Amino acid sequence: MSKKASGKELPDYIKNRIWLKSYPPELPAEVEIPENETISTIAASAAKKYGDMVAQIFYGREFTYNQLDGMIRRFATALKNLGIEKGETFAIHSPNCPQFAIAYFAAHAIGAKVTALSPLFVAREVGYQLKDSESKTLFVMDMFYPHFKAVKEETEVENVIAFNIMGQKAQIQDGEGVHDMIDLIMKTEPKSWEELNPGVEQEDIAVLQYTGGTTGLPKAAMLTHRNVVSNVYQCQPYNDGVKKRFKIDRVIGISILPWYHIYGQTVDLIMGMAFGSMGIIFPRFDPGEILDAIQKYRPNYFFGVAPLFVALLNHPKIKEVDMSSLVYVNNGATSIPVEVVKKWDEVVKVPIVEGYGLSEASPVTHTTSPLLKRKIGSIGTPIPSTLAGIIDPDTMEWLPPGKEGELVVSGPQVMKGYWNRPEETKKVFFEAGGLKWLRTGDIAKMDEDGYFWIVDRVKDIIKYKGHSVYPRDVEEVLYEHPAVLEAAVVGVPDPEAGENIKAYVTLKPDYKGKVTEQEIIEWCKQRLAAYKYPRMVEFIDQMPKSAAGKVLRRILREKAMAGS
Structure with a gap:
């Protein structure tokens, strides 16, 4: 007899977590999340742990953890001096670059919540997100300032801070009242992390991540510090296990995932800080530049998306570059065609493994990683401290292994809800087994080993x-x-x-x-x-x-x- 997902009882495959039989010894069923850990405490610990190790490389320029720490604290102090308060929304409109990282962690240091805008946005889209998120401060690359200027009267923005991506003073015309990042940092004496701490709690909103959803205008997933920090700790056993199994002293990664999205923020920016990685940062996708960087810096981690891997495979340099340093190549954000995976295996000889996540889950819920047996086309198994199942999207009944239905997930990384959208929030949540479950909107299936496959989007x-x-x-x-x-x-x-x-x-x-x-x-x-x-x-x-x-x-x- 089938069971309603919204009922109290969970099916046996979830209660027994059948995917655990596919876990390698390195992976625990549950991870412990420290009670007081936040995004800012992760950043505050980084310099103490990793000091003069290189944290980021940007067009040949190196930044150590100590250098980033000093600039983050200076900038956070400057933000506090501008009157930016705990709980306000701090918007970032920038491609990947060290300035983004500095602003991101500085905003969290003073208790602001961050919303990041796509570098591809035009004025109308900039205006919508700034207004909907109730942003009070905008940190913007000088090239993007005209988009804001065209819509600033529609927004609640009170402070604008501009920067130039190459480290010069911001190049802005008619920018009266606009602060320059370099000026703020140079004239400010930094406070300690303890002095900056505004009493951020784990249940405070850390990030407003905008997502298209199935209908209507973009809406923001409210991700708390606990949500994001949980996802970091849930992913840590994979990082530790890969380093041990492949005898890697330190993670060196290609930082191409866009930081304006929670995928890039959590997996690249925050985990980089937490694990002491070195990131080679790219503000835009240029396959030739990435291949040159792989040859020069010998990275071992490369997290990307399907179109990126397709472009690399079709670049003439791919056969000239030695890719043997790579051990962890991961595809996320969108499914990758099986033919592309097979061609990558053949040409690069380092397997692509797949994972899965969504904005509403901070984002990771499933992965294969090099630690698990690979099943081509599968997104792998649920990560530690995460439950997943399949329901009939119409009847809300639990479906058994092998049946296609809507993927639902439960775990500490799942969002608080949608910002100012109570009705939308109600539509994606239900309770079962005493837990809150998120409907992903993706059609999936699960096999007897607890591996999941994404079939398609419900809306597609x-x-x-x-x-x-x-x-x-x-x-x-x-x-x-x-x-x-x-x-x-x-x-x-x-x-x-x-x-x-x-x-x-x-x-x-x-x-x-x-x-x-x-x-x-x-x-x-x-x-x-x-x-x-x-x-x-x-x-x-x-x-x-x-x-x-x-x-x-x-x-x-x-x-x-x-x-x-």
Whole structure:
């Protein structure tokens, strides 16, 4: 007899955590989260632990933990002198760079909550996030200042601090009243972490992470210090285990995950501080620069997203660069096609392992890591102190292993709720087994070993003549075609079919003009069920993507509906 997920009882596979049988000895079932740990205490401890070790390298310039600590405390003191108070929202509009890190930890040092804006945002998007988050202070790269200037009257921003990414004074025209980061740091005597401490508690909101969600305007997941710190401690056994197993003295990582997103903040920025890593920072994705850095600095960690790995595989330098220093290559944020994984294995000879997370979970809930047996296409098992299960999204009944349904998760990393969106919050939470559960909106399945697979997004399922078509199924077949560089499949409203299936394809340069749309359709027709193959194919030069590297299906749907 099936059980309602919203009932009190959990299914046996969750109660028994069947994934634990797949855990290696290095992984505990539970991790202990120190009661008083916050993002700022992690930063405060870093200099004491790692001192003169190099923390970051940015275009050849090195920054030690002691140097960062001094600048963080100076800047935090300056922020306090400006009157910025505990609990206020501090907005950061910047690409990855040392200044971002300094501002991020300085804001947390004085108890502000941080919201970061995508470097790709235009004025309208900047205005929306600043207004919705009730930001009082904006820390902005000088190049992005005009976007804010165009909308500043719509916001509640009282303090603007600008910086130049190359360490010079900010280059701003008509910037009356704008503070310069260098001026603030140079003229301020730093206070100690203890003097700066405003009494931040673990349940205080640390980050407002904006996420598109399934409908409407972006909304912010409220992530507390406990949420984010828990995720750091949940991931630590993987870090320690990989270092021990592969005899690594120190993590050297490629810092390309965008810090404006919680994936980059937690996995790269905060864990880097916590674990004493050295990060080679990139403000933008340039495959040639990344390959040069791998050759020069010999990193052992590389966390990225699928489009990044696709671009690297198709770069001419890939076969010239020695990638043997890498031991932990991880894909997150978006599923990676199996064909790309196989090609990476063949060319680079260091396996890509997959993980899974979402903004609402700080973000990591599942991973494979080099410690676990790899099952290509799987996101791995739930991380320590995390429960996961599958429900029927319509009936809310628990589903057994092997059945496809909506992935739900529970753990200390799961958000408090959505900022100023009580109704939206109610829709994604339910209680079961005395625990709060988050509905992820992703269709997934689990095998008998406790490994999970993402099938697709609930909102991305295409309903063709009553059949459910998962875009990823079609995309996997498209990626098998030798001419296809990237592919994305969307549903287009159709009066007869309900929704029709359209594929957008970017061709590899050598194949442009040599392959037709009909040939791509025939390729899929031969490899998919009759209701699954795309009825329409359009070649485009470039996929629309978020700064996190996700293909923006919404843009493609709008393009398809506009008939272009």
